[in-house]
Amino acid sequence: MFKEICKITRNAGAAIMKVYNSSGALLDISYKLDKSPVTNADKIANKIIKSGLTTISPNIPILSEEDFDDIKYNKNWNTYWLIDPLDGTKEFLKKNGEFTVNISLIEYGIPILGVVYAPFFNTLYYAYKKQAYKINSEGYKESISVMRSNIPKFIISRSHPNKKLHDFLKKTEKYTIKKLGSSLKFCYVAEGKAQVYARFGKTYIWDTAAGHAIVAAAGGKVISYNERKSLNYSLISRVSLINPDFLVLS
Numbered sequence: 001m002f003k004e005i006c007k008i009t010r011n012a013g014a015a016i017m018k019v020y021n022s023s024g025a026l027l028d029i030s031y032k033l034d035k036s037p038v039t040n041a042d043k044i045a046n047k048i049i050k051s052g053l054t055t056i057s058p059n060i061p062i063l064s065e066e067d068f069d070d071i072k073y074n075k076n077w078n079t080y081w082l083i084d085p086l087d088g089t090k091e092f093l094k095k096n097g098e099f100t101v102n103i104s105l106i107e108y109g110i111p112i113l114g115v116v117y118a119p120f121f122n123t124l125y126y127a128y129k130k131q132a133y134k135i136n137s138e139g140y141k142e143s144i145s146v147m148r149s150n151i152p153k154f155i156i157s158r159s160h161p162n163k164k165l166h167d168f169l170k171k172t173e174k175y176t177i178k179k180l181g182s183s184l185k186f187c188y189v190a191e192g193k194a195q196v197y198a199r200f201g202k203t204y205i206w207d208t209a210a211g212h213a214i215v216a217a218a219g220g221k222v223i224s225y226n227e228r229k230s231l232n233y234s235l236i237s238r239v240s241l242i243n244p245d246f247l248v249l250s
Contacts, residue, residue: 001056001057002113002126002128004052004056005052005053005056005103005113005115006115006117006124006126007052008048008049008052008053008056008103009049009101009103009115009117009124010117010119010124011048011052012044012045012048012049012085012101012117013045013101013117013118013119014119015041015044015045015048016041016044016045016086016092016099016101016119017119017120019039019040019041019044020041020092020095020119020120026040027039027040027041028040029093036089037089037090037093038066038089039086039089039092039093041086041092042065042066042085042086042089043066043085045085045086045101046064046065046066046067046083046085048085049064049083049085049101049103050062050064050083053081053083053103057081060079060080060081060105061074061077061080061081062080062081062083063077063080063081063082063083063206063235064082064083064084064085064206065083065084065085065204065206065207066085074235075235075236075238076235076236077235078107078108079105079106079107079108080105080106080235081103081104081105081106082103082104082105082106082111082205082206082209082210082233083102083103083104083206084100084101084102084183084206084207084210085101085102086099086100086101087099087100087101087102087116087182087183087206087207088100088181088182088183088184090159090181091158091159091181091182096158096181097118097120097121098118098120098158098180098181098182098184099118099119099120099181099182100116100117100118100119100182100183100184101115101116101117101119102114102115102116102183102206102207102209102210102211103115103210104209104210104212104213106209106233106234108234109232109233109234110232110233111127111209111210111212111213111216111233112213113126113127113128113213114126114127114209114210114211114212114213114214114217115127115210116183116184116186116187116210116211116214118182118184118187121137122136122137123135123136123137125144125187125190125191125214126214127213127214127216127217127218128217130217131143131217132144132145132190132214132215132217132218134187134191144190144191144192144218145190145191145192145218145219146189146190146192146195146215146218146219146220146250147192147195147250148195148250149195149250150174151174151175151176152172152175152176152194152195152196152250153175153176153177153178153193153194153195153196154169154172154175154176154177154178154194154195154196154197154198155177155178155179155180155185155188155189155193155194155196155197156177156178156179156180156185156197156198157179157180157181157185157199158179158180158181159181162200162201164200164201164245165198165199165200168198168200169198178193178194183207183208183210183211185197185211185248186208186210186211186212186214186215186222186248187211187214189215189218189220189248189249189250190211190214190215190217190218190220191218192250194250195249195250196247196248196249196250197247197248198225198246198247198248199245199246199247199248200225200245201245202242203242203243203246204241204242204243205231205233205241205242205243206241207243208222208231208243208246209233211248212231215248219250220248220249220250221247221248221249222246222247222248222249223246223247223249224243224244224245224246224247225244225245225246225247226244226245227244231243231244231246
């Protein structure tokens with residue numbers, strides 16, 4: 001099944017790139033209830049992923065970002081697919097290439113499988129059976145793992161800076177910073193290119209689950225900022241699909 005999931009992810013990425021490379025001719029933009037942008041590329045990718053997952057696993061329900069405005073889900077789902085068909089829509093619209101396709105499989109609140117595909121860079125990251133891997137644009141596959149550093153590199157959101165992040169950074173004397181969009185931030189920590197990703201502000205569970213799976217399989221942690229507990233994706237006790245502030249640590 002895992003190879004089929006990677007194929008579905010790449011197919012969604014190819015559809016996104018068709019819109020991305022159309023110089024606006026195929027692009028259509030609208031806005032969700034929370035005022036965030038959504039494009040027809042998001043919607044096309046969503047259809048491809050949901051159709052593919054339904055074909056290979058008809059008994060596993062799907063929770064997708066693109067169904068958010070009229071979302072219907074069962075809080076008793078113990079196992080479900082959690083997807084973000086186009087993570088980083090703002091980066092997609094800025095044309096900087098830093099957007100991804102995210103698919104994760106949740107079991108009892110834990111992301112046990114995760115795929116993050118960056119179609120612009122033709123690079124795929126995945127976690128499966130507690131191992132993390134990267135397949136680069138030339139098709140070379142390598143195992144990845146987190147890496148510590150005496151001078152940590154903090155990776156921060158390109159589109160969502162805020163005062164809480166600034167205050168957090170002041171607590172560390174020596175560090176470097178890299179700005180990046182989408183779930184690529186998780187992947188950079190997972191492959192040792194950065195040591196910390198701190199996120200303060202609103203994110204949803206589909207924004208983090210696939211990246212969380214990859215970081216965890218690579219030896220890192222994704223924990224809530226206040227409680228220092230691993231992010232949990234169980235639907236049973238949730239009153240909201242919004243994550244708390246969190247840290248991704250090598």
